[in-house]
Amino acid sequence: MTQTITLNVNGQALKAQAEPRTLLVHMLRDELNLTGTQVGCDTSQCGACTVLLDGRAVKSCSVLAVQAEGHKITTIEGLARDGTLHPVQQAFWEKHGLQCGFCTPGFVMTTVELLRDNPDPTEDEIRHALEGNVCRCTGYQNIVAAVRSAASALRGSRRPGAAVSGG
Amino acid sequence: MATLFGSGIKRREDPRLLTGRGTYTDDVKLPGMLYAAFVRSPFAHARVRSVETKRAKKVAGVVAVYTGQDTKDRVNPVPCAWNVPNCDLRTPPHPLLAYEKVRYVGDAVAMVVAESRAAARDGVDLVDVDYEPLDAVVNPEKATGKEAPQLHADVPGNVAFTWKVSGGDPAKTFAEAAVKVELRLLQPRLQPTALEPRAAVATWNDAMGQLTLWVTSQNPHIHRFLCSVMLKVPEHKIRVVAPDVGGGFGSKIPGYADEALVCFAAMDLKRPVKWTEDRSENYKVTIHGRDHVEYVELCGTKDGTITGLRTRVYAGLGAYASTAAPGIPTILHGLMYSGPYTIPNIEGTVYGVYTTTTPVDAYRGAGRPEATYLIERLVEVYARKIKMDPVVVRRKNLIPKDKFPYTVATGITYDSGDYQGALDKALGMLDYKAFRAEQAKARKQGRYLGVGVTTYCEICGLGPSQVAGAVGFGGGLYDSAVVRVYPTGVVRVYIGGKPHGQGEETTFAQIVADEFGIPIENIEIVAGDTEATPQGWGTYGSRTTAVGGPAVKLAADRVKEKAKKLAAHLLEASEADLEWKDGKFVVRGSPDQAKTFGDLALMANVAWNMPPGVEPGLEASAFYDPSNFVFPFGTHICTVEVDVETGRVKILRYIAVDDCGPQINPMLVEGQVHGGVVQGLGEALQEIAVYDEDGQLLTGTMMDYAVPRASQMPKIETASTVTPSPVNPLGVKGIGETGTIASVPTVVNAVCDALAPLGITHIDKPLTPATVWAAIQQAKGGAR
Amino acid sequence: MIPAAFEYTRARSLADALKAAGTRGTKVIAGGQSLVPLLRFRLAQPSVVVDIGHLPQLQGIKRAKQGTVIGAATTYRDLLDSKLLHNTHPIIAETTAGIGDRQVRNRGTIGGGLAHADPASDMPAVVLALDAVLTLQSRRGKRSVPARKFFKGPFATAMKKDELLTEILLPFLPQGAGTAYESFEQAASGYALVGVAAVVAVSGGAVTHAAVGITGLADTPFFAASAAKLIGRTPNKEILRAAAAAAVEGVSANEDIHASAEYRLHLARVAVRKALTTAAGRAG
Known part of the structure; x- marks a missing residue:
């Protein structure tokens, strides 16, 4: 039996249909066609399904779609504005922080939250913060470099008087 | 115009991937699409007495349930496609759905097709299978024993093949050698864990008799061929599309039963069908890697000259011979026993063995990591035995740079190398002498520091097709490109390979941009769709840059030759008077007399004024078949500290010096090294697939199979040397697998070096704290 | 990995939640980080899932x-x-x-x-x-x-x-108490092979309070009562080492593919010693 779920996804208020057993990630992918969020495991280990729920990074494979009722979801599709990459996306691009790209949306979403909480993380803090995301391609080194670079860019843009870029 | 070859430009594939707008197979959605799910054996070995589907068929939304009995006469088994000759190879059929026996946990018994993912999954729970359990055997050495259960009626002793390699006079050499060392090495099974699980979407056009399959594939043309065999559909009626692919590492090379069954269901039900693997399903069904039990020996002189190497290897194949499986522990392993050294006498015997486990096939490095590991461990133990510095022993035996091309005792010929150069560079980065001094000081304080070195070379850029044929590979190993120039001067390049993270959408465009003097934005690389791309043999064996790259270059050369003809005609000059300058053909001495690539693209495509006898249009194709493999090489060094109280290994520094010839995009080369090294560090330190004696996979989820995480991995220091290959016109060699090949022995050597004061010579990987601690206890004569 | 079907409701009040909790076939969910994986593997197949995560109480x-x-x-x-x-x-x-x-x-x-x-x-x-x-x-x-x-x-x-x-x-912690948590993680899951929490209070150079909780080691997390014997003693190296040994004495340790019982016991001794040492160092 499906239920109607009212929620806000990437700034847009909408209604979706889902069975109670539907995982948030499957609703995003199958019902809302937001296929940027991926499923890489079934034990909440890999983080490919990471989205922001009310601004907090969560694994959308471990949240029931019905639990998102009334909440705000941000997916990878909601980051770039008017064709301009979010500074985190831009940094992953510049630092070659992705290869096959499958884990990338999850890493980007986790990083967006991390840098909001900690604008200038050390390398150790970054590696610890990314524990919930698995990448099999990059060996993480360029991901760490990308996070540092994004942090620096975001700090720059947050200086008084500087334009605020991205979400 | 600055050349792009050699420039670390940003990747062109990234914007779509970074914004979640890539298309992976599970992202493909078709109207009226059904979903498949599989009933899989919970037993490692059992007779299938009956499969009852009645209850499943009643589940709301279930459209069909298929069993082995339903499908066996309508489809063919999964074929093995690397039939290595002269080894008495036996490859019993692997039915798409088991109907007599299941031979590993995860072997498919039935397929449920339903209107939703959930309904298909519900149906799986209600298929009742009556199994009669049989004995399991999971260890390849044990499987050859008299007591072991027999998996296949016509494979006595479970031995799929006995393959031998020999060069020089190993028997005499060993008999007369002054120094001999031997080891029993385990190279445990690994679970590849491409982050994207496998998936397939199939649709059947009944009127045209055409099948389209979107599939997670490293080699869509091979999948087209394999599907044709399994489904009895002519090859030209099958279109295989590998869209964005989320990593492969070898696991998306083979043909699989489930992918073919999705096609079968689409054909039978005349509706599109999708199936996507769960990770826990992936761990049971998608191929594993490695799985060797090895008895290895090395002999040499007292002053460090290696004279012989001998092996006896039990290579687990799992329950069936997967697509390329027989070639991995033989051609890609046994032929590399000389490594980078001048070892004149070599003998190897490799038994391919069936066990009641998931099939084993190519996994990053495929055979070469296993070879490099056994050589590098032996060299280390030999050096210790003769009390020489292992670096000195290596240096003494490396093939000198003026000896290339160099034919090793196993019969293959290495293309080019400067092994000492890479070694010197790596040692310099570490300051090896200083570290040895630091180590000596630390030992006095009761701290255990170690340094591990690996000098390696590997075989890749697979490979001449003639050799492929001679070694039983069921296909060619050339690659291909079509370069098509549009009237407005933009270019598409269709390639036979299927990159899935390696970045050839960028590097191949760099080649073409240089060639035509046009902005890279005007070039698009197209891969993965058999309908659009020329016959190719896929992306694996570090072959796409080394074999596909030259194909792109050749096709572009042909386009340019034709453009030059046209330019000469339009400029009323002879071709000999034209020169290519700043993206234009210019009449020598008359800089105003010029035609840009764009001018020529237009004129060729409208064909208003073609030279006599020259066809309209501007496109060319090339099929490039290399004259030899390529042999990248390098030196990796790692320093560690071992906490002997807990067994924990801490990597202090990791240095990788690799030589893949000229680098098209150094940023991407470095990325391949990082990823490859970390994959090897996983193998060395924490990854292992574990079966219990009943054949149950105990590492069946990511809760138990330890894929490396950011917080567990060190920073990697990279550098390179550049020794072009004479094999191909770009001089390039592969770099996708070197990191994995080199890093495993490097780390194990370092840990064994650290623990040398305790008398430890070898610990089997992975070197988890528990394993290292147990080895220390044993060495101390404690419990265990 | 799709759960078996169930109904879902959000408790409107704590009373509502308590009513649901007493109903057969019902599971409560809050963050879902333990339950959802169980549902996905169908290791739990409730007929109703009641959400209590949002209740202010x-x-x-x-x-x-x-x-x-x-x-x-x-x-x-x-x-x-x-x-x-x-x-x-x-x-x-x-x-x-x-x-x-x-x-x-x-x-x-x-x-x-x-x-x-x-x-x-x-x-x-x-x-x-x-x-x-x-x-x-x-x-x-x-x-x-x-x-x-x-x-x-x-x-x-x-x-x-x-x-x-x-x-x-x-x-509230006893006056002047220090605390510490020491663990060794299983590399894949991040769960504790062994985890030890220690509380130590020290006054005038002698221990006045000591408590140790141990997880991962045995099939049930347990309170190591022997730690109380530290009271009145000076928390030096030898004494803490002995206390660590006593804390795991006689425990039947878990054994799995990640660690033998022997290794877990060893790690537990190390972790207890380290946790006590750190806690004592933070005390005062």
Whole structure:
């Protein structure tokens, strides 16, 4: 039996249909066609399904779609504005922080939250913060470099008087 | 115009991937699409007495349930496609759905097709299978024993093949050698864990008799061929599309039963069908890697000259011979026993063995990591035995740079190398002498520091097709490109390979941009769709840059030759008077007399004024078949500290010096090294697939199979040397697998070096704290 | 991995939640970080799932007379962010930083984790060492159960079928006490091969209070009563080493593909020694 779920996804208020057993990630992918969020495991280990729920990074494979009722979801599709990459996306691009790209949306979403909480993380803090995301391609080194670079860019843009870029 | 070859430009594939707008197979959605799910054996070995589907068929939304009995006469088994000759190879059929026996946990018994993912999954729970359990055997050495259960009626002793390699006079050499060392090495099974699980979407056009399959594939043309065999559909009626692919590492090379069954269901039900693997399903069904039990020996002189190497290897194949499986522990392993050294006498015997486990096939490095590991461990133990510095022993035996091309005792010929150069560079980065001094000081304080070195070379850029044929590979190993120039001067390049993270959408465009003097934005690389791309043999064996790259270059050369003809005609000059300058053909001495690539693209495509006898249009194709493999090489060094109280290994520094010839995009080369090294560090330190004696996979989820995480991995220091290959016109060699090949022995050597004061010579990987601690206890004569 | 079908409701009140908790075939969900994976593998197949995660009565961290009170549905993330907890029980943040990963901590709740009672989860060791008191509520009423009587086995607790864990009281630490959490993680899951929480108070160079909770080692997280023998002693190297040995004496240790029983026991001794040493160092 499906239920109607009212929620806000990437700034847009909408209604979706889902069975109670539907995982948030499957609703995003199958019902809302937001296929940027991926499923890489079934034990909440890999983080490919990471989205922001009310601004907090969560694994959308471990949240029931019905639990998102009334909440705000941000997916990878909601980051770039008017064709301009979010500074985190831009940094992953510049630092070659992705290869096959499958884990990338999850890493980007986790990083967006991390840098909001900690604008200038050390390398150790970054590696610890990314524990919930698995990448099999990059060996993480360029991901760490990308996070540092994004942090620096975001700090720059947050200086008084500087334009605020991205979400 | 600055050349792009050699420039670390940003990747062109990234914007779509970074914004979640890539298309992976599970992202493909078709109207009226059904979903498949599989009933899989919970037993490692059992007779299938009956499969009852009645209850499943009643589940709301279930459209069909298929069993082995339903499908066996309508489809063919999964074929093995690397039939290595002269080894008495036996490859019993692997039915798409088991109907007599299941031979590993995860072997498919039935397929449920339903209107939703959930309904298909519900149906799986209600298929009742009556199994009669049989004995399991999971260890390849044990499987050859008299007591072991027999998996296949016509494979006595479970031995799929006995393959031998020999060069020089190993028997005499060993008999007369002054120094001999031997080891029993385990190279445990690994679970590849491409982050994207496998998936397939199939649709059947009944009127045209055409099948389209979107599939997670490293080699869509091979999948087209394999599907044709399994489904009895002519090859030209099958279109295989590998869209964005989320990593492969070898696991998306083979043909699989489930992918073919999705096609079968689409054909039978005349509706599109999708199936996507769960990770826990992936761990049971998608191929594993490695799985060797090895008895290895090395002999040499007292002053460090290696004279012989001998092996006896039990290579687990799992329950069936997967697509390329027989070639991995033989051609890609046994032929590399000389490594980078001048070892004149070599003998190897490799038994391919069936066990009641998931099939084993190519996994990053495929055979070469296993070879490099056994050589590098032996060299280390030999050096210790003769009390020489292992670096000195290596240096003494490396093939000198003026000896290339160099034919090793196993019969293959290495293309080019400067092994000492890479070694010197790596040692310099570490300051090896200083570290040895630091180590000596630390030992006095009761701290255990170690340094591990690996000098390696590997075989890749697979490979001449003639050799492929001679070694039983069921296909060619050339690659291909079509370069098509549009009237407005933009270019598409269709390639036979299927990159899935390696970045050839960028590097191949760099080649073409240089060639035509046009902005890279005007070039698009197209891969993965058999309908659009020329016959190719896929992306694996570090072959796409080394074999596909030259194909792109050749096709572009042909386009340019034709453009030059046209330019000469339009400029009323002879071709000999034209020169290519700043993206234009210019009449020598008359800089105003010029035609840009764009001018020529237009004129060729409208064909208003073609030279006599020259066809309209501007496109060319090339099929490039290399004259030899390529042999990248390098030196990796790692320093560690071992906490002997807990067994924990801490990597202090990791240095990788690799030589893949000229680098098209150094940023991407470095990325391949990082990823490859970390994959090897996983193998060395924490990854292992574990079966219990009943054949149950105990590492069946990511809760138990330890894929490396950011917080567990060190920073990697990279550098390179550049020794072009004479094999191909770009001089390039592969770099996708070197990191994995080199890093495993490097780390194990370092840990064994650290623990040398305790008398430890070898610990089997992975070197988890528990394993290292147990080895220390044993060495101390404690419990265990 | 798709759960078997169930119905879902959101409890409108605590009373509503308690009513649901007593119903056969019903599971409550808050953060879902333990339950959803079970549902996906169909290891749990409830007919109804009742969401209690949003109930205000189950949220928050407050100072009470006897200590700090944490609502059961408070997320790990909120534990990490709590200034109050940092002041009263810094071991909570120290431990929580290593639970799951960032995303799991954002969603997972302390009560959910404790009620799930995974024998390798970290928090049980801490509530044991702190002598926390858990409030269990049902339609029949409310009762308090000391953490030291709460864990009954792997995934088994003192909770009755109709009870909900509603809050956790962490008594104030003894005057001058130091705390520490030491663990060794299983590389794949991040769960503890062994985790040890220690509380040590020292006065005039002698131990006045010592408590140790151990997780991961045995099939049930346990309170190592022998630590109390440290009282009156000087917390030097030898004494703490002996205390560590005593703490795991006679324990039947878990054995699996990740660690032998022998290795787990060894790690436990190391972890107890380190946790006691650090806690004693922080005391005073």
